Amino acid sequence: MKAYQEMGKQELTALKTQLEAAYEDAKGKGLKLDMSRGKPGASQLDLVSDMMDVLHSDSDMKTENGFDVRNYGLMDGIPEAKRLMGEIMGVPGENVIVCGNASLSIMYDMICRSVTHGVMGNTPWCRLDQVKFLCPAPGYDRHFAITQHFGIEMITVPMTPQGPDMDMVERLVAADESIKGIWCVPKYSNPQGYTYSRETVERFALLAPAAKDFRIYWDNAYAVHSLYEDREDVLAEILGLCEQAGNPDLVYEFCSTSKISFAGAGIAAIAASKANLEEIRKSMTIQTIGYDKVNQLRHVRYFKDINGIREHMKQQAAQVRPKFEAVLKVLERELSGLGIGTWTNPNGGYFISFDALEGCAKKIVARCKEAGVVLTGAGATFPYGKDPLDSNIRIAPSFPTPEEMTMATELFVLCVKLASVEKILEERNCERLLCKCSA
Amino acid sequence: MKAYQEMGKQELTALKTQLEAAYEDAKGKGLKLDMSRGKPGASQLDLVSDMMDVLHSDSDMKTENGFDVRNYGLMDGIPEAKRLMGEIMGVPGENVIVCGNASLSIMYDMICRSVTHGVMGNTPWCRLDQVKFLCPAPGYDRHFAITQHFGIEMITVPMTPQGPDMDMVERLVAADESIKGIWCVPKYSNPQGYTYSRETVERFALLAPAAKDFRIYWDNAYAVHSLYEDREDVLAEILGLCEQAGNPDLVYEFCSTSKISFAGAGIAAIAASKANLEEIRKSMTIQTIGYDKVNQLRHVRYFKDINGIREHMKQQAAQVRPKFEAVLKVLERELSGLGIGTWTNPNGGYFISFDALEGCAKKIVARCKEAGVVLTGAGATFPYGKDPLDSNIRIAPSFPTPEEMTMATELFVLCVKLASVEKILEERNCERLLCKCSA
Numbered sequence: 088m089k090a091y092q093e094m095g096k097q098e099l100t101a102l103k104t105q106l107e108a109a110y111e112d113a114k115g116k117g118l119k120l121d122m123s124r125g126k127p128g129a130s131q132l133d134l135v136s137d138m139m140d141v142l143h144s145d146s147d148m149k150t151e152n153g154f155d156v157r158n159y160g161l162m163d164g165i166p167e168a169k170r171l172m173g174e175i176m177g178v179p180g181e182n183v184i185v186c187g188n189a190s191l192s193i194m195y196d197m198i199c200r201s202v203t204h205g206v207m208g209n210t211p212w213c214r215l216d217q218v219k220f221l222c223p224a225p226g227y228d229r230h231f232a233i234t235q236h237f238g239i240e241m242i243t244v245p246m247t248p249q250g251p252d253m254d255m256v257e258r259l260v261a262a263d264e265s266i267k268g269i270w271c272v273p274k275y276s277n278p279q280g281y282t283y284s285r286e287t288v289e290r291f292a293l294l295a296p297a298a299k300d301f302r303i304y305w306d307n308a309y310a311v312h313s314l315y316e317d318r319e320d321v322l323a324e325i326l327g328l329c330e331q332a333g334n335p336d337l338v339y340e341f342c343s344t345s346k347i348s349f350a351g352a353g354i355a356a357i358a359a360s361k362a363n364l365e366e367i368r369k370s371m372t373i374q375t376i377g378y379d380k381v382n383q384l385r386h387v388r389y390f391k392d393i394n395g396i397r398e399h400m401k402q403q404a405a406q407v408r409p410k411f412e413a414v415l416k417v418l419e420r421e422l423s424g425l426g427i428g429t430w431t432n433p434n435g436g437y438f439i440s441f442d443a444l445e446g447c448a449k450k451i452v453a454r455c456k457e458a459g460v461v462l463t464g465a466g467a468t469f470p471y472g473k474d475p476l477d478s479n480i481r482i483a484p485s486f487p488t489p490e491e492m493t494m495a496t497e498l499f500v501l502c503v504k505l506a507s508v509e510k511i512l513e514e515r516n517c518e519r520l521l522c523k524c525s526a
Numbered sequence: 527m528k529a530y531q532e533m534g535k536q537e538l539t540a541l542k543t544q545l546e547a548a549y550e551d552a553k554g555k556g557l558k559l560d561m562s563r564g565k566p567g568a569s570q571l572d573l574v575s576d577m578m579d580v581l582h583s584d585s586d587m588k589t590e591n592g593f594d595v596r597n598y599g600l601m602d603g604i605p606e607a608k609r610l611m612g613e614i615m616g617v618p619g620e621n622v623i624v625c626g627n628a629s630l631s632i633m634y635d636m637i638c639r640s641v642t643h644g645v646m647g648n649t650p651w652c653r654l655d656q657v658k659f660l661c662p663a664p665g666y667d668r669h670f671a672i673t674q675h676f677g678i679e680m681i682t683v684p685m686t687p688q689g690p691d692m693d694m695v696e697r698l699v700a701a702d703e704s705i706k707g708i709w710c711v712p713k714y715s716n717p718q719g720y721t722y723s724r725e726t727v728e729r730f731a732l733l734a735p736a737a738k739d740f741r742i743y744w745d746n747a748y749a750v751h752s753l754y755e756d757r758e759d760v761l762a763e764i765l766g767l768c769e770q771a772g773n774p775d776l777v778y779e780f781c782s783t784s785k786i787s788f789a790g791a792g793i794a795a796i797a798a799s800k801a802n803l804e805e806i807r808k809s810m811t812i813q814t815i816g817y818d819k820v821n822q823l824r825h826v827r828y829f830k831d832i833n834g835i836r837e838h839m840k841q842q843a844a845q846v847r848p849k850f851e852a853v854l855k856v857l858e859r860e861l862s863g864l865g866i867g868t869w870t871n872p873n874g875g876y877f878i879s880f881d882a883l884e885g886c887a888k889k890i891v892a893r894c895k896e897a898g899v900v901l902t903g904a905g906a907t908f909p910y911g912k913d914p915l916d917s918n919i920r921i922a923p924s925f926p927t928p929e930e931m932t933m934a935t936e937l938f939v940l941c942v943k944l945a946s947v948e949k950i951l952e953e954r955n956c957e958r959l960l961c962k963c964s965a
């Protein structure tokens with residue numbers, strides 16, 4: 088393959104005509120595919136159909152400590168569910184509160200409580216002139232939406248394959264008391280699929296923030312979501328490291344079974360130090376009488392323990408892997424050596440991150456949409472929805488079938504090529520004009 | 527029966543000695559009963575055991591509009607659940623958002639959002655010097671806990687058998703822009719079991735509050751919780767009345783199935799005008815990806831419609847009624863004519879409200895506790911947990927068996943008698959001293 092930048096103007100123009108024709112063809116195919124969100128595919132959900140059978144009219148509805156899950160009580164979760172969610176995160180059950188169906192709601196509540204009531208006796212954020220959050224980016228749009236909703240200023244921190252730029256994180260949090268938190272998806276990050284290195288996690292545990300109420304928001308959404316049995320990432324356990332480092336209260340960790348059992352009908356949990364949990368319980372007492380313990384019991388009876396989860400996730404991986412491979416195969420075949428895009432090849436998670444030439448992402452997403460393939464909006468992976476380079480695109484292969492993913496990716500690469508040719512031609516044009524001007 | 531006030535000192539002193547002996551006896555019985563919270567009894571929960579069977583591995587998991595409830599989407603609830611919850615409240619499904627398992631959490635969220643973001647473009651309450659809520663009292667302690675949590679000043683409004691003192695409500699909301707809401711349990715009120723009269727509801731719909739962001743928090747928790755088929759209260763439907771009155775946005779209505787299906791594992795909903803719902807959806811988009819639609823579908827498949835709910839509630843009433851009757855029978859037998867207490871005899875709901883002589887409630891609750899019967903804390907039914915007369919006690923008969931309720935109430939009346947005798951003797955003593963002084 089010849090890199091686009093090495094082509095002459097004539098060659099590029101001919102290529103452009105050819106790509107435009109192919110694009111018009113593609114539009115005619117009437118595609119209607121969605122690779123915008125990390126939605127499980129139906130075949131993944133079918134794998135847990137029999138979860139609907141574990142609780143029935145003759146079931147013992149009591150927890151292991153003899154509590155009737157059909158009634159009020161046990162506000163912070165049933166003990167066996169705390170243990171199960173703890174196993175997913177690699178922490179003891181006593182460090183866990185099990186909540187409702189969505190970890191995003193727990194994160195929202197944590198931020199909201201900090202805004203209205205403050206963290207551990209510190210000034211409520213609503214009474215501060217400035218509150219800032221560090222946002223490793225590209226990152227998860229729903230995280231950024233929460234901080235934006237509460238008027239929290241977001242500071243972009245570059246991501247590397249080892250995690251956020253820790254030099255920058257350390258420097259910023261030490262210097263600025265208005266920085267109150269950082270969003271992290273530490274394993275199979277959204278959207279790159281990177282897993283923070285042990286060194287990164289250790290540096291997180293050793294952070295010395297100026298703000299006493301600084302917290303790491305550790306969204307361990309893909310803790311058990313490996314795609315390949317022989318290529319599994321390992322994430323260091325941060326709660327223990329924080330405790331060892333003398334910073335036990337530094338981190339809130341979140342996880343859910345939304346991408347293990349049912350999306351939106353699973354159970355979600357927060358893990359933290361005992362002091363943090365104590366504070367959370369105090370305001371939970373006002374906020375709710377308790378979460379759905381029947382569903383907590385259903386999950387534990389079904390999966391039993393981390394081994395049950397791991398077995399199940401192998402089956403899920405078998406469903407999801409071909410979809411990732413379909414995307415990667417087309418990207419590799421169609422874009423390798425062209426110098427017009429790079430992409431990640433993650434060992435797990437729900438996404439592939441694609442970086443186009445600067446200034447091309449929006450055009451690519453728009454062209455895909457016009458031809459029937461919906462991608463996550465360009466810019467969504469950055470704070471305020473603004474990608475400074477207009478380059479990053481998140482690909483979510485989980486929902487369509489592998490065949491559909493192939494078709495969708497074929498359209499995608501076509502749009503990448505077209506946008507890239509246009510961009511290079513434009514640049515050449517500008518250079519020519521500049522030469523004329525300076526001549 | 528001779529009223530205590532008509533007894534002479536000697537008679538009262540003898541009675542006191544006798545009651546004290548009986549109380550010591552009672553303490554020896556080792557009772558351990560809880561009538562503190564509106565918790566369903568196990569026999570009520572058993573009535574819905576087969577709800578666990580309606581969804582199984584072979585079930586069609588699609589909504590009536592073809593949506594897979596096992597996946598993300600339909601953030602504001604599945605259409606059939608909106609319709610069902612709407613039927614409970616007497617409003618169209620399009621005026622309903624179905625959320626998670628607890629209506630209390632929805633109320634918390636509504637207040638919290640008003641604090642952080644304001645209501646329909648009005649100033650967020652966190653930026654106002656003063657925010658006040660009207661609290662008809664005796665009322666529900668968990669309501670008052672939410673407003674207190676957010677530093678909202680609570681103004682007590684007296685309750686009558688027809689609802690809150692509407693003259694006072696009308697006057698206050700018209701005069702004071704800092705009054706932003708009122709807590710209501712309009713049917714089978716907590717703790718009295720009163721149902722607001724049609725006139726009261728109409729006056730609510732016609733309110734002319736000074737604050738544009740004033741809202742009625744209409745917690746219709748006991749909409750279908752009648753105890754007697756021949757004595758059912760009827761509550762006027764407020765959303766329609768508000769619309770007719772030209773005040774469509776004045777009310778938020780809440781309900782849940784916590785006391786229909788499983789306590790804490792049911793579904794909850796909010797009903798409001800389209801404009802209110804639109805605003806709620808906007809911030810829900812930030813707060814969550816969606817609620818548990820599997821449980822929503824389970825509820826609709828089980829109950830089908832309001833007729834299914836009504837049939838089921840008749841069975842529940844058959845379980846709960848004997849418990850209320852056990853309490854009322856003992857109260858009637860032991861306290862009638864003594865002039866030391868009054869109580870309500872509700873047609874539905876979860877509570878009986880008891881008013882002791884002034885200054886006696888705390889003592890009665892403490893004595894009951896000492897002898898093994900836990901009641902709702904005295905004062906809990908008032909804002910800030912402070913009953914100005916120290917007189918009101920909430921009795922929650924639902925959790926123990928009828929036999930246990932008889933035993934518990936027998937202890938209760940004993941404690942009422944003892945506290946009353948002590949109080950009357952003290953008063954006489956004071957009067958005597960006063961006479962001496964003035965002589």
